Amino acid sequence: MKVYKLYTERKNLKWICGMISEYFDGFTVYKTLGYWRGKPEKSVCIEIITDQMLAEYWLEVIRKKIEGYNWQDEVLITKSEVEVL
Numbered sequence: 001m002k003v004y005k006l007y008t009e010r011k012n013l014k015w016i017c018g019m020i021s022e023y024f025d026g027f028t029v030y031k032t033l034g035y036w037r038g039k040p041e042k043s044v045c046i047e048i049i050t051d052q053m054l055a056e057y058w059l060e061v062i063r064k065k066i067e068g069y070n071w072q073d074e075v076l077i078t079k080s081e082v083e084v085l
Contacts, residue, residue: 001051001084004059007034007076008066010042016066017046023058024048049082 008016010031020027027048034043048055056079063075 001049001082002055003080003082004048004050004055005078006046006048006059006062006066007032007078008044008046009034009070009072010044012070013044015069016044019065020046020048020062023062024050024052024055049084 013029017027017029027046030045030047032043032045034041048059052058059077063077066072066075
């Protein structure tokens with residue numbers, strides 16, 4: 001299994017969660033405080049654990065939609081391997 005974490009500004013969260021729900025059955029949202037270019041901003045980390053074959057393709061679609069909708073320079077996505085017990 002893989003864990004993907006998507007980091008973005010905390011705005012239009014209802015829209016973001018609804019849109020992600022179109023691609024993934026479940027995910028977790030963490031409200032955080034992030035820093036961009038030395039300035040704090042309300043952020044979210046959205047964690048998706050999946051073995052879906054097209055996950056990275058769909059995450060790139062999601063990234064582009066969020067960047068466009070929220071006028072963001074960057075939405076960060078990380079990936080790591082995880083063992084689910």
